[in-house]
């Protein structure tokens with residue numbers, strides 16, 4: 634496991650953050666990046682051991698982190714978790730709604746897609762995002778403002794992910810939620826933006842990464858010709874979460890190797 638550094642330049646020093654899906658991949662890298670840049674971070678995940686091991690690693694480096702078991706599909710779970718983080722840190726300034734699933738081998742084109750797979754996907758990816766925003770924004774309002782960053786996807790913008798109809802629809806929903814919430818809360822000191830990661834090397838897409846022909850076919854569509862790393866996406870989320878993005882709201886920041894440009 635690579636070593637993590639101490640705070641780099643304090644880009645979010647003194648801020649208090651929650652990150653959902655922080656036990657793995659982009660969420661984990663984001664929690665680490667926010668903590669290294671000076672934020673107190675709560676790592677929310679349905680996989681508590683994963684979130685706990687990520688938080689423990691940060692604490693070992695003297696950073697402020699706590700893991701909280703959260704199922705983003707359950708409103709009581711999200712409400713309690715957000716409340717626990719806000720109480721522990723004395724408020725919240727940053728909400729990263731990132732948790733999602735992609736049901737490889739089950740998601741499908743509409744005529745073959747089961748209602749169960751549709752509902753499971755929408756439940757985690759869109760309802761979970763909404764519940765995180767709902768309770769996260771309440772905490773931000775109580776703190777006098779803040780920043781929400783939602784992890785969306787190119788699949789929510791274009792119809793390129795053939796056979797991933799539930800996932801694509803769920804991610805289109807997060808894109809719409811980003812923009813309307815940006816308008817809803819702009820006058821109350823809350824910015825809402827989304828990041829659009831491309832093909833990022835995380836456990837979510839492990840089945841493609843391990844299949845040479847599928848990986849090569851995927852990379853054909855990426856102008857930069859490679860996958861992104863979770864750390865690279867975390868950098869984009871850090872920017873949107875920080876005061877450096879003070880004039881950005883309702884934006885979709887691509888971090889996708891150029892996929893959405895072509």
Ligand SMILES: NC(=O)c1ccc[n+]([C@@H]2O[C@H](COP(=O)([O-])OP(=O)(O)OC[C@H]3O[C@@H](n4cnc5c(N)ncnc54)[C@H](O)[C@@H]3O)[C@@H](O)[C@H]2O)c1
Nearest residue numbers: 654656657658659679704705731732733786832833835837
């Ligand atoms: N990896 C990619 O190529 C890629 C591309 C575009 C968008 N994204 C998006 O990036 C985000 C992070 O994905 P990742 O690649 O890091 O995935 P990942 O599978 O590595 O991590 C997802 C995390 O979400 C957690 N989670 C799942 N269901 C949950 C629930 N009900 N409640 C709480 N936590 C739950 C998992 O336990 C896991 O820790 C997702 O929103 C995903 O859609 C990923």
